[in-house]
Amino acid sequence: MDFKNLMDKQIQLIDRSLDQVLPKEKDYQDIIFESMRYSVFAGGKRLRPILMLAACEFVGGHEKDVLPFCCAIEMIHTYSLIHDDLPAMDNDDFRRGKPTNHKVYGEGIAVLAGDGLLNYAYEIMLKSLLQDAGDPKRKIQAMEEIARAAGIYGMIGGQVVDLASENKQIDGDALDYIHNHKTAALIVAAIRAGAIIGGADDQALNRLTEYGKCIGLGFQITDDLLDILGDEKKLGKKVGSDIENHKSTYPSIHGIDQSIAKVQELFHKSLAALQGYDNKSAFFVNLADYLVKREY
């Protein structure tokens, strides 16, 4: 199967799983079910769950063990976008070509939909732990990786510094902190959690972690570049918003040429991390290539 077909197949698998676990029944509080589903099914790339699934299979693990965790990490990612789009944060009206959650459901429900997705992610993972008759140790470890990467020492930490840096000149170190925590941490955790659930040995876990760090940072620098060089139609949102919001980005600090060179360097480092696993690294190699070349 070629890479594009394989990606589509994996996206469909993740979407079906998300559809199964996200509630949709009628009840007093059903507006939040609708609001959570609205953002989860607003056309995400499913990068984190796909990486988790691939890492699990890379080390010989089984799809069924990791799928609840794939859903959980996509819910955590989606909650962070809903809260990030709020007027008090980035104040974005559109994402992926659709009105943001608070534009459709109001700010109050958007706050609660984010809270609901974050909390439900843990409910899903805990249910998977309780249903599993085997030793829960690996799944607990995977949960802990995800939780730390999502929290105040990971993604939320990055968002705090990002928010505090608006309209301010920051240096390269502060920007590295933002990029590594706001974006890369959860991408790395997705890969590590998948590998841990799949039963990875230390060497495979370390190599996959290195790969994840490279593509995580590369992904965010590409995002920064697309906000300058991208096509609004393909992106589904306005370009130039970082400049408009006086936001420091990789290109604004290091220049466009050096940013492009950095993405290339990270791409090659990500491939080097998986050398020696040549017979099963094809998907990761193609994914890194796709992430570097993406236009949205």
Next chain:
Amino acid sequence: MDFKNLMDKQIQLIDRSLDQVLPKEKDYQDIIFESMRYSVFAGGKRLRPILMLAACEFVGGHEKDVLPFCCAIEMIHTYSLIHDDLPAMDNDDFRRGKPTNHKVYGEGIAVLAGDGLLNYAYEIMLKSLLQDAGDPKRKIQAMEEIARAAGIYGMIGGQVVDLASENKQIDGDALDYIHNHKTAALIVAAIRAGAIIGGADDQALNRLTEYGKCIGLGFQITDDLLDILGDEKKLGKKVGSDIENHKSTYPSIHGIDQSIAKVQELFHKSLAALQGYDNKSAFFVNLADYLVKREY
């Protein structure tokens, strides 16, 4: 030791544990540490962790096993207050006599401080699971109880209906849904989680659950009554805000006299639930009495 001294001792124990687990080091993101601590140490009654601790000890469990979960549930409670006070929700400027989180740190940081506390609660519980060499099954079950009660089928569900009911006439059933989910669910989960970690048998767990449901609902009706009959100085916030916000409450639907009678009925039912455990139920009996008579 008399009840008041015992309560003070337990509050100090919880406060010390919270102080130990909540970060305070200097780092890029340290404003969120400060913001989280501001609300956690703003003078809460510590009702949920105290109930959890008491339930654990009631069934013969050990303090050290349950303390991380006590901290976690207080963080979850605090996050819900921070988000509930936001302008998009209840829009409250004061809580317990102090400016609310977003009045001090701004709305963006307040959203993130709430997110941070919710996520950190799970980090704390997971760390406790990983450090425990014994069978993790009871702690996983306790976590699942807490997660469900905090989520879209518990507290968040109640908040959604509460928010959707503003400026609307709702019936007694809808109000029961709000009270049982927004407030009672997490109180019941605190007791159940403590009992499960302590190794409760089915009978003790059922009796404690019944006790928790009674005081949980009684607690919220008392809150509704205090917003009409309370003393602003003792409460540390304005009274009359429910009427001002056109919010349906137990007294607004059933009248003040019937509300007071309902609290008394729930108080007696809570005591009846623990009959047969007379030699160790003194703390719970005193606590129910204290909750009924409280003035803040």
